[in-house]
Ligand SMILES: [Fe+2]
């Protein structure tokens with residue numbers, strides 16, 4: 001049970017490959033203790049070698065006491081998960097994907113007496129998918145929703161689309177955290193006393209990298225314009241964890257505070 005007057009939520013940015021999983025195995029417990037965390041949401045769309053997730057990793061994250069998982073454009077990158085979405089009962093995929101796509105966009109969890117809705121949505125600007133309008137889909141979802149706390153991961157490329165959805169949902173969601181760019185923005189704030197916001201929460205993975213991937217491959221690809229397979233950094237010297245901590249008042253579910261976390265660790269930490 002919460003030990004103080006707030007329910008504390010940790011939102012973790014995209015976990016990128018083995019480096020992201022390894023640093024969370026090592027440091028998540030410390031962060032949970034430091035911030036007295038009650039509920040953990042993590043974006044796992046890049047957890048399997050940078051592209052998608054699989055059953056084994058999903059179960060590993062459950063064992064790390066993560067409560068809910070969000071995703072994005074890479075949610076179906078591993079074909080083996082396609083027919084297993086019914087068992088991934090802590091995961092949401094973008095709610096504005098076509099209805100026929102496997103998985104659900106909204107799930108409601110119960111913890112410490114609170115009903116916590118977790119929703120995933122995906123942007124339409126500079127994204128290869130052609131999803132439904134996230135604004136309209138959020139209206140539909142929220143109109144039918146009964147929850148004490150609502151957490152949205154908006155997986156999108158542009159700052160403007162993220163800020164616009166944040167303002168559109170002001171006072172209607174408890175937390176909106178952006179993902180997908182893998183670089184944390186320094187704009188964690190309250191939009192109103194009922195809504196915490198960050199444009200992008202960043203990622204968990206290799207620090208010396210290009211959005212978690214091997215920087216040499218990425219640089220070479222930009223210069224040569226030849227096809228190359230991106231892969232997470234094999235042996236990182238440093239790791240980072242990008243996250244958002246939101247404290248919600250137990251009495252009335254308003255937001256008491258919000259702060260971003262960006263931690264960098266070396267191998268010996
Ligand atoms: Fe990602």
Ligand SMILES: [Fe+2]
Pocket residue numbers: 045072073074155180
């Ligand atoms: Fe993404």
